[in-house]
Amino acid sequence: MGHSIAKVCVLGAGTMGAGIAAQVANAGVPVLLLDRTTDGPDRSIIARSALERLGKAEPAAFMSKAAARLVEVGNFDDDLGRVAECDWVIEAIVEKIEAKHALYARLEDVRRAGTAVSSNTSTIPLERLIEGRSEAFAQDFLITHFFNPPRYMRLIEVVSGARSNPDLVAAVSAFADQRLGKSVVACKDRPGFIANRVGTFWLQSAVNAAFDLGLSVEDADAIAGKPMGVPKTGIFGLVDLVGLDLMPYLKASLTASLPKDDPYQAIARDEPLILKMIADGYTGRKGKGGFYRINREAGKVKEAIDLATGTYAKARKPMSIPAVAQKDLRALLALRGKAGAYAWAVLGPTLAYAAALVGEVADDVLAIDTAMKLGYNWKYGPFELIDRIGADEVAQRLEAEGHAVPPMLKLAAGRSFYRVEGGQRQFLGLDGEYHPVTRPEGVLLLEDVKAASKPLLKNGSAALWDIGDGVVCLEFTAKMNALDGEVMTLIAQSIALVQRHYKALVVYNEGSHFSAGANLGQALFALNIAAWGEVEKLVRGGQQAYKALKYAPFPVVAAPFGMALGGGCEIVLNSDAVQAHAETYIGLVECGVGLIPGWGGCGELIQRLSENPRLPKGPMPAVAKAFETISTATVAKSAAQAQEIGFLRPSDGITMNRDRLLADAKARALAMVEGYTPPERPLFRLPGAGGRAALDLAVQDFAAKGLATPYDTVVAGKLAHVLTGGDADMADGVSEAELLALEVEQFMALVRDVRTVARIETMLATGKPLRN
Numbered sequence: 001m002g003h004s005i006a007k008v009c010v011l012g013a014g015t016m017g018a019g020i021a022a023q024v025a026n027a028g029v030p031v032l033l034l035d036r037t038t039d040g041p042d043r044s045i046i047a048r049s050a051l052e053r054l055g056k057a058e059p060a061a062f063m064s065k066a067a068a069r070l071v072e073v074g075n076f077d078d079d080l081g082r083v084a085e086c087d088w089v090i091e092a093i094v095e096k097i098e099a100k101h102a103l104y105a106r107l108e109d110v111r112r113a114g115t116a117v118s119s120n121t122s123t124i125p126l127e128r129l130i131e132g133r134s135e136a137f138a139q140d141f142l143i144t145h146f147f148n149p150p151r152y153m154r155l156i157e158v159v160s161g162a163r164s165n166p167d168l169v170a171a172v173s174a175f176a177d178q179r180l181g182k183s184v185v186a187c188k189d190r191p192g193f194i195a196n197r198v199g200t201f202w203l204q205s206a207v208n209a210a211f212d213l214g215l216s217v218e219d220a221d222a223i224a225g226k227p228m229g230v231p232k233t234g235i236f237g238l239v240d241l242v243g244l245d246l247m248p249y250l251k252a253s254l255t256a257s258l259p260k261d262d263p264y265q266a267i268a269r270d271e272p273l274i275l276k277m278i279a280d281g282y283t284g285r286k287g288k289g290g291f292y293r294i295n296r297e298a299g300k301v302k303e304a305i306d307l308a309t310g311t312y313a314k315a316r317k318p319m320s321i322p323a324v325a326q327k328d329l330r331a332l333l334a335l336r337g338k339a340g341a342y343a344w345a346v347l348g349p350t351l352a353y354a355a356a357l358v359g360e361v362a363d364d365v366l367a368i369d370t371a372m373k374l375g376y377n378w379k380y381g382p383f384e385l386i387d388r389i390g391a392d393e394v395a396q397r398l399e400a401e402g403h404a405v406p407p408m409l410k411l412a413a414g415r416s417f418y419r420v421e422g423g424q425r426q427f428l429g430l431d432g433e434y435h436p437v438t439r440p441e442g443v444l445l446l447e448d449v450k451a452a453s454k455p456l457l458k459n460g461s462a463a464l465w466d467i468g469d470g471v472v473c474l475e476f477t478a479k480m481n482a483l484d485g486e487v488m489t490l491i492a493q494s495i496a497l498v499q500r501h502y503k504a505l506v507v508y509n510e511g512s513h514f515s516a517g518a519n520l521g522q523a524l525f526a527l528n529i530a531a532w533g534e535v536e537k538l539v540r541g542g543q544q545a546y547k548a549l550k551y552a553p554f555p556v557v558a559a560p561f562g563m564a565l566g567g568g569c570e571i572v573l574n575s576d577a578v579q580a581h582a583e584t585y586i587g588l589v590e591c592g593v594g595l596i597p598g599w600g601g602c603g604e605l606i607q608r609l610s611e612n613p614r615l616p617k618g619p620m621p622a623v624a625k626a627f628e629t630i631s632t633a634t635v636a637k638s639a640a641q642a643q644e645i646g647f648l649r650p651s652d653g654i655t656m657n658r659d660r661l662l663a664d665a666k667a668r669a670l671a672m673v674e675g676y677t678p679p680e681r682p683l684f685r686l687p688g689a690g691g692r693a694a695l696d697l698a699v700q701d702f703a704a705k706g707l708a709t710p711y712d713t714v715v716a717g718k719l720a721h722v723l724t725g726g727d728a729d730m731a732d733g734v735s736e737a738e739l740l741a742l743e744v745e746q747f748m749a750l751v752r753d754v755r756t757v758a759r760i761e762t763m764l765a766t767g768k769p770l771r772n
C-alpha cells in the first residue's frame with residue numbers, strides 16, 4: 001500500500017491535540033505538535049506549555065519518560081513546512097469551520113501528496129471540511145474522531161469521504177488500531193457520528209426526565225448508573241466529569257445540523273438551572289463543582305444540588321434499588337414509582353433512537369454497540385441492552401406510549417439482535433438475516449473461544465481453554481480474579497495436561513483487571529481462626545504452583561492488563577515471557593496489607609533487577625532497588641513504566657490494542673516452542689547481614705522523617721531480611737529454594753501479628769491501606 005506511518009504531525013495543542021500527540025508518542029512514533037504562533041521570545045509557547053501540562057496530566061498522558069521525549073513542539077508560522085516530514089497530519093484545532101478551512105488551505109502548499117490529513121472534529125461533516133480543497137487533498141482526507149482522554153478512551157470513529165483514498169484510510173485505521181491501540185469504528189458522515197449522537201440523546205433524555213419527574217441527582221444516578229451497566233457516575237456525575245458547558249454546546253451544534261424531524265430536536269432543551277450554573281462557574285469537576293461539589297469549608301463534605309431549588313445540601317444516600325433490579329433490567333424497568341418510570345424514561349427513547357440510526361450513522365448494530373461501549377464506557381451497547389430487556393417488550397412499551405417503533409426493532413420481533421449459532425456469535429443485519437461477528441486479523445478473544453467450546457479444565461476460581469495451535473489459556477474466574485488454592489490446583493492440573501497434549505500456555509483473561517492478587521478475604525478468615533497451617537499451606541502451595549509453571553517443559557507467557565497486583569504480579573514474574581497490554585498496572589503491593597510477597601516475587605524481582613544494565617554491578621544495587629520497590633508498594637502506571645521499574649524485562653512485549661493481546665501472547669508463546677528449555681535455577685548473590693543493616697538504617701531514616709509508620713518499619717524489616725538472604729552463609733550464594741523458604745518464614749511471622757490482621761481488615765472494608 002505504501003502508506004507507512006513513521007512520523008505524525010498534530011495541529012492544535014489543546015485538550016485533544018496534546019492528548020493525541022502523547023498517545024502517538026506512547027506508540028514510540030515521533031510527533032510534531034504545532035499550535036498558533038505568539039509574539040515574544042518563544043513563538044511556540046502555546047504548544048510548549050501544552051507539552052509541559054501533558055507531563056503533569058492526571059491520569060498520566062504519557063506512558064513513559066521516553067515517550068515524552070518523542071514530542072517536538074512548534075508553531076503554525078515557523079514550522080508548518082515540516083508537515084512534509086510527516087506521514088499523517090491530525091488537525092485538532094478549535095471547532096470552527098473557518099479556522100479549519102484556513103489551516104487546510106495553508107496545508108495544501110506544504111504537505112507531501114499522499115500524506116494523510118485527518119480532522120478530529122466532533123461535529124462538522126467531512127464534505128463541508130473539504131469545501132474549496134483540491135482533488136488531491138480530498139483524496140488524502142478523512143475524519144479521525146478520538147475521545148477524551150485520548151490515551152484511555154479506546155474508541156476512534158473514522159469517517160471517509162466519497163473521494164477518500166481507501167488504501168490511505170485503511171493505513172490510518174491500521175495505525176490507529178495496532179499502534180495507538182484504538183478500536184476503529186467506521187461511521188457515516190453524519191452530525192455527531194455515532195457515539196456523541198446517541199450519547200447526547202441519552203444524556204439529554206436522562207437530564208430532562210430527572211427534572212420532569214422531580215428526582216434528586218443522587219437517585220437519578222443510582223438508577224441510571226450501575227444497574228444499566230453505565231459507569232457508576234450515572235448521569236449527573238458524568239456531566240460533571242465532562243463539563244456542564246459541553247451540553248449546551250453539543251445541543252447547539254446538533255440542533256443546527258440535524259434534520260428538523262430528528263427525534264433529538266424534540267427533546268433538546270436548555271434547563272435554566274444548568275445555564276445559570278455554567279454562568280456562575282459551576283461547570284463540573286474542572287470548575288467550582290457541578291451537580292455535585294465538595295464543600296471544603298464544611299470539611300470536605302460531598303454535596304448535591306437540588307434540581308428544583310438550585311441549592312446545595314449534603315449528598316444523601318440514594319434510594320435503595322432491590323438487588324434483582326440491580327442485575328436484571330426488566331426488574332429495574334418494572335419497579336413501581338419514580339424508579340421504574342425514570343429507568344424507562346432514560347432507556348426507552350434512547351434505545352429507540354439508537355435503533356432508528358442503524359443504516360443512518362453506521363451499517364450495523366455492532367458498530368453502534370461498539371461505539372457506545374468504548375466511547376461512553378457502557379458495559380452493554382444499546383442493542384445488547386435491548387436483548388436483555390427483550391426486543392418485543394421494548395417495542396410494545398414504545399407503542400403503548402404512542403412512540404414510533406423503529407423498523408430495526410420491528411425486524412427483531414420474536415428474535416434478538418445477537419445470538420450464538422454453532423459457536424459463532426452473530427448479529428442481526430438490516431436485511432433481517434444474521435451475520436457472523438467477525439474480528440479483525442490478529443484479534444483473538446477468549447469470549448469467542450468460550451462461546452464456541454467447553455473448558456479443558458475448570459473449578460471455582462480458574463479455567464483452562466484450548467485457544468488453538470496447541471496453545472492453552474489459563475483464565476482466572478473468581479471475583480476480581482482473586483487467587484486462591486483452587487487456582488493453584490488448576491495450575492498443577494494444567495501443567496500435567498499441557499505436557500501430554502499441548503505446546504504452550506498463556507495466562508490471560510478478559511475481566512476488568514488481570515488479577516487483584518491473593519484472595520484476602522479467605523486469608524483473613526483463616527487468620528481469624530488462627531488456622532496458621534492453612535495459611536502456610538496457601539503460601540507454599542502458591543510457590544509450588546508458580547515455580548512448577550516456571551520450570552515446566554513448555555513456554556508460559558503471561559498476558560497481563562489493567563491491575564496485576566501482589567500474587568497477580570508474581571504469576572507474571574514467574575512466567576518465561578510476558579506480553580503485556582500497554583495499560584498494565586503491575587506491582588508487589590503486599591506491604592500495604594502488612595505482608596511481603598510470598599509466591600516467589602522477592603527472588604524474581606531481584607533476578608530481573610540484577611540483569612538490568614542500568615544498575616551498578618554487585619549484590620547491593622539490585623537488592624536495594626527491589627527493597628525500595630516492594631516496601632513502598634510501587635505500582636507501575638503502564639507496561640512501559642513496568643519495564644523501567646523492572647517488573648518486565650526489556651525483551652517482554654507490549655501490545656497497544658487490548659483486543660490483540662491474546663493473539664500476540666499466543667504468537668509469542670508459539671515462537672518459543674521450538675527448542676524450548678526451561679530456565680536454569682538461579683543462584684542469588686545477596687548482600688547478607690551488612691546489606692540488611694543498610695536497609696534497616698534507611699527505614700529508620702524514613703520513620704524519623706515521619707514517612708514510615710511504626711508497623712511499616714516492622715514489615716520493611718522482614719522484607720529486608722528476605723531480600724538480603726537472611727542468615728544464610730553468603731559465600732556460596734543463596735538458592736531459589738532457600739529464598740522461597742525465607743519468604744514463607746517471614747510471611748508467617750507477619751500474619752501472626754495483629755497489626756497485619758488490622759491492615760487486611762481495613763483493606764477489605766474500605767479498599768484503602770491502614771497506616772498503623
Ligand code: NAI
Binds near residue numbers: 092
Ligand atoms: P481546545 O480549545 O482545547 O484546543 C483548540 C486549539 O486550537 C487551541 O490550542 C488553540 O490555540 C487552537 N486554535 C484556536 N483558534 C484557532 C485558530 N483560529 N486557528 C488555529 N488554531 C486555533 O479544543 P479541543 O477540545 O482540544 O478540541 C479540538 C478539536 O477536537 C475540535 O475540533 C473538537 O470538536 C474536537 N474534539 C474535542 C473533544 C473534547 O472532548 N474536547 C473530543 C473529541 C473531539
